[in-house]
Amino acid sequence: MIILKLGYCFRFWSKICYEKNIPTIVFACSNEQGKLISNVLTLCGIKNNCIFGDTHEALRKKYINDFDNGKYNIIINNAILTTGFDSPRIKCVFITRPTNSIVLYSQMLGRGLRGKRMGGNEECLLIDVVDNLNKFNDENFAFNYFSVYWR
Numbered sequence: 001m002i003i004l005k006l007g008y009c010f011r012f013w014s015k016i017c018y019e020k021n022i023p024t025i026v027f028a029c030s031n032e033q034g035k036l037i038s039n040v041l042t043l044c045g046i047k048n049n050c051i052f053g054d055t056h057e058a059l060r061k062k063y064i065n066d067f068d069n070g071k072y073n074i075i076i077n078n079a080i081l082t083t084g085f086d087s088p089r090i091k092c093v094f095i096t097r098p099t100n101s102i103v104l105y106s107q108m109l110g111r112g113l114r115g116k117r118m119g120g121n122e123e124c125l126l127i128d129v130v131d132n133l134n135k136f137n138d139e140n141f142a143f144n145y146f147s148v149y150w151r
Contacts, residue, residue: 006096009129010040013094016125018046018074023067023089026076027108029097034076037096047072051080082107088114092125 017024028034031052041048049063049072060080067075068087075081078097082104093112099105114120 006037006129009094009096009127010037013092013127014044014046017092021073022091022125023070023087024074024092024094025081025087025090025111026074026094027082027097028076028078031078033096034078038076041074046074048074048076050076052078053080055080081111085111086114086120087111088120090124091121092127094127094129096129 013024016022026034026037028037031054034050034052038048038050049066051060051063055063063075064085064087066072068089070089090112093109095105095108099108109126112121112124112126116122
């Protein structure tokens with residue numbers, strides 16, 4: 001079921017983001033899932049790259065630099081680019097992993113919503129495969145958790 005849902009979300013992403021060259025960050029739930037997503041995208045002719053905990057630091061810098069310079073518009077990671085990563089060109093956040101933490105969810109969403117004060121965007125497309133928003137009492141809480149810092 002998750003594979004079908006993930007496949008549906010990527011078809012949606014390809015129609016909305018790929019065709020319009022919208023820079024996207026993907027948060028995978030494991031290295032294996034991230035590699036699977038990357039391999040499928042590559043087979044479809046979509047340039048991308050992955051960053052995981054075991055990715056050498058020099059390669060991480062190169063992959064991030066290549067993404068920031070537009071060599072590809074999708075970067076996939078597992079628990080690496082959640083915090084301390086800023087790329088103002090991100091216009092889509094694609095979350096394929098579950099979380100019960102409002103802080104972690106806000107941090108992932110924050111990669112695309114940096115706000116004008118932080119040199120980023122005030123809006124971006126959110127694709128959430130596992131419906132994390134349903135876990136929070138008020139979905140606006142997830143979107144506004146850090147708003148004091150970027151408005």
